[in-house]
Amino acid sequence: MRTGRRSDAGRLLFGLLLFAGKELVAALLVLVGASLLLFAVLKAAPADTVKTLRLQSEVAVTQGVEEGGSGFIIDSGKEYLDWLGGAATGRFGISESLQKGRHASELIWPAVASSFSLLIMGLFISVVFALGAALARNVFGHLGIVRLLSSTIGIFSAIPVFLYVYGAVAGGNRLIAAGAEAGWWTPPHWFPLPVEPAFAPWLIAAVILAVGDGGLVDLFQRFSGELRGALKGEHLTGVRMLGLSLPEVVSRDFIPGALSHISRRISFFLGSLVVVESALGWPGVGYLAWRAAAERDMAVLLGAAFIMSVLLKIVGMGCDLAGYMADPRRRVGG
Amino acid sequence: MGKVSRYPVDESKKRFFLLFIGMLCLLPATTGLVAAAFGWMPYDPFTFVGEPNQLPNATTWLGCDALGRDLFSRLGSAAAYFTPPGAVAVIVALVMGSLIGVAESLGGKLWGAISSWFLQVLDSLPKFVFVLLVASIARSNLFWIMSAVGVTFAPQIAAAIKSSVLKLRKAAFIEAERSLGVSMMRIVFVHILWGHARRVILAQLMSLMAYALLVETSLSYLGGELGLQEPLPSWGNMLALAKDGVFTGQLMPAILPALMISLTLLGFTLVGHGFLAMVEERM
Numbered sequence: 001m002r003t004g005r006r007s008d009a010g011r012l013l014f015g016l017l018l019f020a021g022k023e024l025v026a027a028l029l030v031l032v033g034a035s036l037l038l039f040a041v042l043k044a045a046p047a048d049t050v051k052t053l054r055l056q057s058e059v060a061v062t063q064g065v066e067e068g069g070s071g072f073i074i075d076s077g078k079e080y081l082d083w084l085g086g087a088a089t090g091r092f093g094i095s096e097s098l099q100k101g102r103h104a105s106e107l108i109w110p111a112v113a114s115s116f117s118l119l120i121m122g123l124f125i126s127v128v129f130a131l132g133a134a135l136a137r138n139v140f141g142h143l144g145i146v147r148l149l150s151s152t153i154g155i156f157s158a159i160p161v162f163l164y165v166y167g168a169v170a171g172g173n174r175l176i177a178a179g180a181e182a183g184w185w186t187p188p189h190w191f192p193l194p195v196e197p198a199f200a201p202w203l204i205a206a207v208i209l210a211v212g213d214g215g216l217v218d219l220f221q222r223f224s225g226e227l228r229g230a231l232k233g234e235h236l237t238g239v240r241m242l243g244l245s246l247p248e249v250v251s252r253d254f255i256p257g258a259l260s261h262i263s264r265r266i267s268f269f270l271g272s273l274v275v276v277e278s279a280l281g282w283p284g285v286g287y288l289a290w291r292a293a294a295e296r297d298m299a300v301l302l303g304a305a306f307i308m309s310v311l312l313k314i315v316g317m318g319c320d321l322a323g324y325m326a327d328p329r330r331r332v333g334g
Numbered sequence: 335m336g337k338v339s340r341y342p343v344d345e346s347k348k349r350f351f352l353l354f355i356g357m358l359c360l361l362p363a364t365t366g367l368v369a370a371a372f373g374w375m376p377y378d379p380f381t382f383v384g385e386p387n388q389l390p391n392a393t394t395w396l397g398c399d400a401l402g403r404d405l406f407s408r409l410g411s412a413a414a415y416f417t418p419p420g421a422v423a424v425i426v427a428l429v430m431g432s433l434i435g436v437a438e439s440l441g442g443k444l445w446g447a448i449s450s451w452f453l454q455v456l457d458s459l460p461k462f463v464f465v466l467l468v469a470s471i472a473r474s475n476l477f478w479i480m481s482a483v484g485v486t487f488a489p490q491i492a493a494a495i496k497s498s499v500l501k502l503r504k505a506a507f508i509e510a511e512r513s514l515g516v517s518m519m520r521i522v523f524v525h526i527l528w529g530h531a532r533r534v535i536l537a538q539l540m541s542l543m544a545y546a547l548l549v550e551t552s553l554s555y556l557g558g559e560l561g562l563q564e565p566l567p568s569w570g571n572m573l574a575l576a577k578d579g580v581f582t583g584q585l586m587p588a589i590l591p592a593l594m595i596s597l598t599l600l601g602f603t604l605v606g607h608g609f610l611a612m613v614e615e616r617m
Contacts (some may be wrong), residue, residue: 029451033458272462278556290466291558294560305463
């Protein structure tokens, strides 16, 4: 019996490693493609529109077709490989305008660290709200108050994040100032994430990120659909007859789909993060990307875009692995 | 776990309700667009016609902005400035999405793998940052910016097209058409995509329009020569211009563009949901 269990665990581990390996190879191929596309956009720009992109070797990457080179494609290929080699080791070239002469990585990595907790908190709030509302809709959908809640989510979520920030800054400044003076707005000692010194604005920004730009309603509707599918499965009669745990079976059916929606939504979340941070002037990767775009600092912008692509792929891989673990049908190919 | 309702819900009423409310939300933007397109605006949106932050009166129906320009004319013109680039986003997403979706579902192993990889590449790009990259090169040229929006949205369109083609290609009526010698292109584009999947695609296009509007207004609001620049009217830059007035109690120039943005986004979302409800009803 023990040997059987051990071999089951070994098979699971082997399957998981194989799956993870395949995912990793696919993710690397996709990242190469994404970096190629980003670089191609830059190369396609007319020479006078953007500042040059200087690599580690201090050689400037040129835009457009150049006279007298060894061929546009070959030159571009060499420049791309040079840039990709730097990006693979976390170096993205030299900043041309934001902080002229500094390595872009010195600006990007601290900004990523600064944005991380806001992004996680925003996503967490969005997932919890959406999951709660989806459960309420599927279990108590006949109640008027639940329908009202669904409509309210739809309306509030349709508002863009910059409008929320606008409202929060215009209307909330006095309230927050009074709260800060009275000592209400300090993080509780048990709070697990590193936060901005001003806790209340940080939390408000996370809620704005969670709700605005259609993020909440999108997750809510997709979670609702997944939950509806999981609750209506024909196999549930068999589950009841066999005395298996219904919540566990439903969860295992629901989790992979829900995770794929979350991983897809993060791309939009990063966009909202750019807007929220830029509107508030907070020093995160979103604000950095916006400033780099405004000042045509291509090394920083390309680096920030590449880091976000890597983040998206890591989250996507994590979600795929978690889905693989959650749903036994995916392991046995059912 | 099943839902128990005393009165059965009439799904067709729900669908029409969503579409009706959605179109009602889109009405102000559509009115502004039509009025601007036919030159029915009371004033030129670039001309100073009144006092700064003037309240609504008989001559300026919605009042004036912080520089004394007619708010009604600028709100309507903003819809007109957004619509053609928004249409470009739709065309780019539709063309790219259709090509990739059809190649992925019908193109055999090699084309299927290449299209799938390309879709994953597009999906792995952070959408707004990719748009920022294009915007930093295109320098407030909204047509290029919206093309980038279309490119980033192509995977969603392709996924909808792929699932429709895969679902229907083995259906009996498709087999019948093939046996009658109808070309595969006609079957895919006319009978599958137009005949059966148009509402799903329309729902995706509504989401795309909402996203395009979100991107345009966000860029114009943030400034930095990335979105539409003053004096060209955009609801985003109108809102940015009204920022100082809000602190001195001049709310009208801020509330109106905010309302237009929210209503239009809600309208696109509801119309999209209405189309999806139609599809669910058919299924």
